[in-house]
Amino acid sequence: MRIALYQPEIAGNLGTILRTCACLDVAVDIIEPCGFPFSDRSLRRAGMDYFDQVQYTRHADWDAFRASVDSRNARIILLSSKAEQLHYRFAYRDNDILLFGSEGSGVPLTIREQCDAAITIPMKPGMRSLNLAVSAGMALGEALRQTGQFPE
DSSP: OEEEEESOOOHHHHHHHHHHHHHHTOEEEEESOOSSOOOHHHHHHHHGGGGGGOOEEEESSHHHHHHHHHTSSOOEEEEOTTOOEEGGGSOOOTTOEEEEOBTTTBOOHHHHTTSSEEEEOOOOTTOOOOOHHHHHHHHHHHHHHHHTOSOO
């Protein structure tokens, strides 16, 4: 199981996700460019003392990320407020990559079309979206529960 973040815009969200993934022993793929200066210092500040405990990979762009995924036996599962399939009814697999778009614009249609599935977290009607880090935690928790991958 992995988390992939497409062009994250808010360092605090990335830091929260890195901390969550450090605690749950889940790797993170960061697909650049980011909407903030990307440095170990800024991530250490955002991710606090958990920064050294998380495995993350930076990818220069979507194509570089896709090239790294092609060698794995993995599906890319897009989390989107525009999807119809509910995240808790989706059947996750051990090697799934949960992809989250940028906070302001999500992912382009060309990237959405390359994903193996798109799922959503249900919300009250009229609400636009959940916070990125909250969404990542909710979806990751369900995926780990279904696949029995929570740390012992």
